[in-house]
Each structure stands twice: as C-alpha cells, then as structure tokens.
Amino acid sequence: MKKLASVTLLLGLIIGFAACNQQKKNDTIVPQELVDQYAEFELTTDLSILTEKEKQMLPILIEVADIMEELFWKDAIGDKEEFLSMLTNPAAVAYSKINYGAWDRLDDNKPFLEGFDAKPKGANFYPKDMTAEEFDAIEDEMKTDWYTKIVRDEDGTLRVAPYHEVYPEEIKKASALLKKAAELAEDAGLKKYLELRAEALLTDDYLASDLAWMDMKSNTIDFVVGPIETYEDALYGYKASHSGQILVKDKVWSEKLSKFASLLPRLQEGLPVPAEYKAEKANANADMNAYDVIYYAGDCNAGSKNIAINLPNDPRVHAAKGSRKLQLKNAMKAKFDKILLPISDLLIDESQRKNVTFDAFFENVMFHEVAHGLGINYTLKDKVSVRKALKDTYTSIEEGKADILGLYMITQMAEWGEMDKSKLMDNYVTFMAGIFRSVRFGAASAHGKANMMRFYFFEEQGAFARNPETGTYKVDFEKMKAAMNELGRQILIVQGDGNYELAKQMIAERGFIREDLQKDLDRVNNAGIPKDVVFKQGVKVLGL
Numbered sequence: 001m002k003k004l005a006s007v008t009l010l011l012g013l014i015i016g017f018a019a020c021n022q023q024k025k026n027d028t029i030v031p032q033e034l035v036d037q038y039a040e041f042e043l044t045t046d047l048s049i050l051t052e053k054e055k056q057m058l059p060i061l062i063e064v065a066d067i068m069e070e071l072f073w074k075d076a077i078g079d080k081e082e083f084l085s086m087l088t089n090p091a092a093v094a095y096s097k098i099n100y101g102a103w104d105r106l107d108d109n110k111p112f113l114e115g116f117d118a119k120p121k122g123a124n125f126y127p128k129d130m131t132a133e134e135f136d137a138i139e140d141e142m143k144t145d146w147y148t149k150i151v152r153d154e155d156g157t158l159r160v161a162p163y164h165e166v167y168p169e170e171i172k173k174a175s176a177l178l179k180k181a182a183e184l185a186e187d188a189g190l191k192k193y194l195e196l197r198a199e200a201l202l203t204d205d206y207l208a209s210d211l212a213w214m215d216m217k218s219n220t221i222d223f224v225v226g227p228i229e230t231y232e233d234a235l236y237g238y239k240a241s242h243s244g245q246i247l248v249k250d251k252v253w254s255e256k257l258s259k260f261a262s263l264l265p266r267l268q269e270g271l272p273v274p275a276e277y278k279a280e281k282a283n284a285n286a287d288m289n290a291y292d293v294i295y296y297a298g299d300c301n302a303g304s305k306n307i308a309i310n311l312p313n314d315p316r317v318h319a320a321k322g323s324r325k326l327q328l329k330n331a332m333k334a335k336f337d338k339i340l341l342p343i344s345d346l347l348i349d350e351s352q353r354k355n356v357t358f359d360a361f362f363e364n365v366m367f368h369e370v371a372h373g374l375g376i377n378y379t380l381k382d383k384v385s386v387r388k389a390l391k392d393t394y395t396s397i398e399e400g401k402a403d404i405l406g407l408y409m410i411t412q413m414a415e416w417g418e419m420d421k422s423k424l425m426d427n428y429v430t431f432m433a434g435i436f437r438s439v440r441f442g443a444a445s446a447h448g449k450a451n452m453m454r455f456y457f458f459e460e461q462g463a464f465a466r467n468p469e470t471g472t473y474k475v476d477f478e479k480m481k482a483a484m485n486e487l488g489r490q491i492l493i494v495q496g497d498g499n500y501e502l503a504k505q506m507i508a509e510r511g512f513i514r515e516d517l518q519k520d521l522d523r524v525n526n527a528g529i530p531k532d533v534v535f536k537q538g539v540k541v542l543g544l
Contacts, residue, residue, distance in 0.1 A: 028114045030092040037106065038098060039530035041334040043537040045248045045292035047544075053184045054221055058246065058294075059539055060181045061223050065244030065297035067174040068225060071167055072242045072298030075232055076123050077101040087113075098303065098534060105303025106531050108442045121392075122235035127152045134158055135236075144388065146240040146313075147204035147227050162204045163227060175201045178225075189216035194223070201226060210312040214287065214321040222247040222291065222326070224309060229299055230387075230395065231446055237392045241299035245309070250329055253290035257327070257366065261288055263418065264322075267409050268374050272485045277496040280376050287324040288370065293331050295537050304441045304448075304532045307332040310369035310402070315377040315385055325369035327362065334533050335437070336361050342529045344433045347520060349467065349474035355429035363410055363419075364431050371405035372398070379498035389498030395446035396511065397503050400453055401491045407431055408488055411481065429475050432464060439513060440521060440531045453510040455517065457487050471520060 047055060073080035077100065087093045092113060096102060103109040103119040111117065120128055126135070130150065135143065135158070142148055142160045151161045164171045178198035185191035193216055196209035206226065216222070224247070227240035268282035300306050309326040317323070336358050344356040379389050387394045407427065414421040435455050441448030458464055461483035464473045494502050513521065525531075 024086045025088055026086045026092070026113055026115060027088050028092050028112075029089050030095050030112060032091050034104070034112065035091050035094045035098070037531040038534035039334075039338045039532075040536055041331075041338070041533045042541055043292075043294050043296070043330065043535050044541060044543075045294055045330065047248070047542060050220060050248070051186060053186055055544060057181045057184045057221060058542065058544060060177055060184075061221075061225075061244075061246050062295055062539060064174050064177045064181070064223075064225060065246060065295055067170050067177075068242040068244035068299075069297040069301070071170055072302070073100060074124060074167070075239075075241045075299070076302070078124055100302045104442075105445065106440065106442050120235075121233075123232045123239075123241075124149075125233050125239040126150045126235060127158070130158065144236070144238045145204075146230065146238065147206070149239070164202055164204050171201050174225075175199070181223075187216070187219045187221075190219040190221060197223075197225060206312075207314060207316060210314055210317045211321060213312065214317060214324060217287070220249050220251075222249065224300075224311065224326075228311065229313070232299060232302075234392060237387065237390075237394050240313075243299035243301075244295070244297040245293055245300050246295040247291035247293050247326065247328070250290040250292060253327075253329060254288070257288040257290060260370070260413070260418070263413065263416075264370070264373060267412060270412060271374060271405075271492060272408075272489045273492045273496075276380055277376055277492050278374075280378070282322075282374055287322070288327070288366065289324070290327045290329045293328040294542060296535055301535070304445060305331060305335075305535070307335055308365045308369045310372040313387075315387075318373065318377060323373050325366065325373075327366050327369070329362070331533070332362060332365060333358065338530055338533065340430075340433055340437050342527070343436050343524055346524060346527060346529070347436050347472055348429065348433055349470075349472045352425075352429045352474060355426045356433050357423075357426050357430060360423065360426035360430035361434065364406060364427055364434060367406035367409045368402045369406075371402040371409060374405050374409075375401060375492050376496045380496050382498060384498065386495045386498060390495070390500055390503050393500060393503035393507055396449040396453070396507055397491060397494060399446045400450035401488070401495065403450055403454060404484055404488045404491065407484055411484070425475075425477060428477055428480055432458075432473060432475050432480075436521070436524065439517070440524070449507060449511040452513060453506060454487065456510040456514075458483050461486065471523065 070080065077083055084093060084096060087096060095112065099105050102111050102113040102116040104112045109119040127150065138158055140160045143150065147163050148160045149166050150158055152158055175198040178194050182191050182194035185194060193209060193212040196212045200206045200209040224243065224245045226242065228243045230237050230240050232241040233239040264282040268278055271278045296305060307328050310323055312323065340361060341356065344353055348356060376386060378385055390397055410419060410427050411424065413419045414424045435451045438447050438451040439455060458480065461479060462476060463480035463483040464475050466473050
C-alpha cells in the first residue's frame with residue numbers, strides 16, 4: 001500500500017507539474033504582419049580596410065555585445081529564456097525578440113501578448129510594487145545614479161544596488177573579454193579606452209573611460225558598450241540600459257564632417273533665446289565621424305533602431321571635452337531607401353518630392369546629434385542637471401530640442417555660406433518627411449513623442465499645408481523657419497528653467513497622434529511601408 005501510495009503521489013506531482021507548466025504556456029497568435037513591419041537589412045561593410053588584428057578583435061567584441069544583449073533583457077523584463085519558452089507561436093517569439101518583451105515599442109508599448117498588463121514604467125529597474133513615497137524615502141544619494149537598480153530585500157527594505165553587484169558573472173566575463181580585445185588593439189586610443197571600459201564595468205564608474213573614448217581620434221574600430229541611454233526607464237528617467245554597438249569608421253565621409261565642429265560656439269551664441277539660456281559654452285572640439293555599423297545588441301536594438309549616436313551623456317565630459325557625434329551611414333541609408341522615400345511618395349506634395357534627398361537626410365540626422373551639445377546642461381536657478389530636473393519628460397524634450405536645433409544649425413550655416421543655401425529647401429522638406437517616419441515609433445518612444453509635438457506645433461504655425469484632395473503635405477519655407485525658431489526658444493527655456501510641470505504640459509497637449517494624422521499614417525501602414533528595420537548580422541554575415 002505504501003508503494004502504491006508513493007506511486008500515486010508521484011503521478012499526482014507529475015500531473016500537477018505538467019498542469020502548472022501548461023498554465024505557463026502563452027498561445028497568443030501574433031499576426032505575421034507585425035513582424036513584417038520591420039524590413040530585414042544585412043549589416044556588412046568593407047573589412048579589407050581592417051588589419052588582421054582588428055579582424056581578430058571583432059568576434060571578441062561581438063561576444064561582449066551579446067552579454068549586453070542578455071543584460072538588456074534583464075533591464076527590460078527579466079529572464080529572457082523563461083519568458084520566451086512560454087510562447088508557442090513563432091511570430092509571437094519573433095516579435096517578442098524585436099521588442100524585448102510583450103509590449104509593442106512602435107504602438108505606445110501596448111501589450112501584444114494575452115495575459116500581460118501595461119508595461120511597468122520602471123521596466124525592471126525598480127520593484128514592481130514600489131511606491132513613489134518609498135522611493136523618496138530611500139536615504140541614499142545613489143538612488144538616482146544611472147548605473148544602479150533599486151531592489152527589495154527579504155525584510156521589505158529598499159536599497160540601491162550597483163549593476164556590477166546585481167550581475168557579477170556577466171560583468172566579470174564582459175570585462176575580461178574587453179581586456180582580451182585591448183591586447184589586440186593597435187591604435188593607442190582604442191587600446192586605452194577598452195582597458196578603462198573593462199575596469200568601468202567592474203566599478204560602475206564610467207568617467208575615465210568616457211574621457212578616453214573622447215580622446216580616440218585615429219581608431220578605425222569603435223565600440224559603444226555598457227549601460228548607455230535612459231529611455232527604458234519611463235518612471236524617472238534615471239537608469240541606464242545595457243547596449244553594445246560595433247562600428248567601422250568611414251574615413252572619407254568623416255573628413256567631410258570635421259569642418260563643422262569649429263562652428264559650434266558661434267551657433268550657441270546665436271540661439272534664439274535670452275543670453276542667460278545660452279551662457280554655457282559649446283565645446284568646439286565636437287568629434288563628428290561617419291561609420292558603418294556592423295552589430296547591434298541590447299538597448300540600441302530594441303524596436304526602432306538608432307541611426308546616429310551622440311555620447312557620452314555625462315555633463316562633466318561635455319564640459320571638459322564636448323561629445324562625439326557618430327553617423328551610422330549604412331543603417332541610415334537602409335531607412336532612407338526602405339522607409340522615407342516610399343512615405344514621401346505617398347504624403348509629400350508631388351512638387352516637393354524632388355527635395356527629399358539622402359544628403360539632406362544625412363545632414364538632418366547628423367546635426368540632430370550635434371544639437372544635443374547646444375543649449376544648457378544645468379538649470380539656471382538650482383544648477384542641477386536638466387536631465388534630473390525634467391525627470392521622465394527629459395528624453396522627449398531633449399530629442400525635440402535636438403531635432404529642431406539641428407535644422408536651425410543647418411539654416412544658420414547655409415546663411416553663413418558654410419553649406420549650400422540653394423539646397424536648404426531639401427533639408428526642410430526632408431525634415432517634414434522625417435516627421436512621418438518618426439511618429440510611427442509611437443508615443444512610447446521619446447523620438448516618436450518629440451515628432452508628434454513638433455508636427456502639431458508646425459500645424460498651428462502654418463509651417464505646412466495639407467491638400468485634402470490628395471492627402472499630401474506641402475512645406476511653407478518661411479513659416480516653417482519661423483516655427484523652428486519659436487519652438488527652439490520654448491524648449492530651451494523649459495530646459496533652462498528646469499520646468500517639469502510645463503514640460504509635462506507640452507507633452508500632454510501635443511505628444512499623441514490625433515485622428516486626422518492617424519488616418520494618413522494608416523495609409524502608410526496599408527501601403528505596406530515598413531516602420532523600421534531588423535538586422536541580419538554576426539560573424540557569418542561579416543565573412544569572418
């Protein structure tokens with residue numbers, strides 16, 4: 001009887017386990033059309049410009065990037081394998097990998113899998129049950145540090161935990177691999193950066209490695225790696241997400257860009273705001289280069305892909321050395337050809353379609369990144385960082401600033417004779433077409449929200465006219481120029497004042513898609529135009 005009872009108990013446990021396992025399965029059917037919103041693009045470049053040792057570095061850097069990939073899953077949702085293993089529909093798996101979770105990054109982070117509620121604003125950086133009062137009560141100044149998580153101990157107490165303590169195994173492995181890559185580096189600047197970045201991962205003190213990254217000038221390979229941007233933290237905008245991008249410099253294009261850096265102080269002085277809002281000095285040593293990107297991992301690979309980089313984010317580095325603006329030429333061209341041109345054929349007035357050019361798109365994106373370095377980093381009254389003062393509104397306001405001041409810079413330089421004034425209309429019309437591309441990222445994206453706000457501001461100012469018969473938009477150059485200056489003024493003042501409430505109001509009033517615009521975007525979607533790109537990448541694609 002005892003034996004029979006044991007067998008019965010064992011069977012019961014097996015059946016119970018199976019039932020429990022079955023409950024964990026998620027059979028949501030995701031339409032393939034969602035996956036097809038992303039056009040596949042192969043990330044390659046001419047590797048013949050690399051030395052043998054540089055080629056040997058690439059698989060090591062890819063391995064480090066893959067660790068950042070795993071850590072970003074933990075930033076965004078938690079255990080990747082546990083989450084993906086419960087999905088049974090292939091399209092659900094594919095779309096979850098693109099979005100790093102159950103929420104559609106191009107549709108305001110709405111859940112696309114059954115059984116999931118709204119995406120936690122704090123992603124996985126804070127306990128899901130943490131209240132604002134609990135966070136405010138934490139007596140540790142590191143609670144707002146970019147490189148920490150807030151965790152709850154067994155007794156319920158909240159404490160601040162640095163990333164290197166939360167993810168010790170992954171961090172140690174990534175650090176060791178960076179040191180291994182540094183041994184192969186022939187460029188002194190790259191070697192120093194990789195060595196310091198390896199140490200930074202172990203300590204979560206990134207200042208020295210950021211400064212070393214700024215000092216790199218003659219490197220061909222670049223590697224943006226570690227906790228970088230704070231977009232994923234929609235609760236406070238404090239916590240940086242793990243990311244890894246491997247780049248190969250296009251030295252011919254980079255030489256074309258270098259001449260513009262010296263103009264930054266003059267551009268800062270000419271900003272359309274009172275003197276106190278532009279009193280900070282723009283660094284004339286801004287490093288502008290063009291690259292082909294050959295690998296995306298982690299945060300930079302989630303949903304819509306970045307096509308340019310402006311780093312570091314640390315204002316201490318900005319004050320000492322400025323920032324570097326990296327244009328990702330091959331990724332940019334992919335989005336222009338596969339997305340922007342088809343949108344222009346549908347939504348831009350036929351008479352202005354000739355003004356949508358890749359050169360203008362490249363310039364608009366490039367000066368967006370440069371414009372992050374203009375304006376103000378610390379509030380006038382309290383002298384706290386604008387990022388901290390504007391909290392969760394910061395990324396949308398900052399991206400809006402960079403967009404509009406980028407166009408302002410191009411306009412100014414054209415008027416100074418530094419750029420071709422006869423092609424300025426190309427920049428304006430391409431900028432308008434770019435709004436339609438970016439609003440499709442949705443309100444969950446800082447870039448998407450910034451473009452919505454600008455679209456409605458331009459509409460109010462008469463910067464464009466919509467033909468109701470053709471459903472196309474035509475730019476009014478002079479009115480768009482005036483609207484550009486006014487919007488730039490408003491954003492710079494909000495940042496300088498650290499006016500969180502006004503920033504929230506700006507987003508609440510214009511940071512969403514209204515019915516008329518949605519109808520035009522539906523036309524774009526119904527035409528089968530991709531929203532973004534997804535990459536085929538890796539060692540085999542590169543032929544290594």
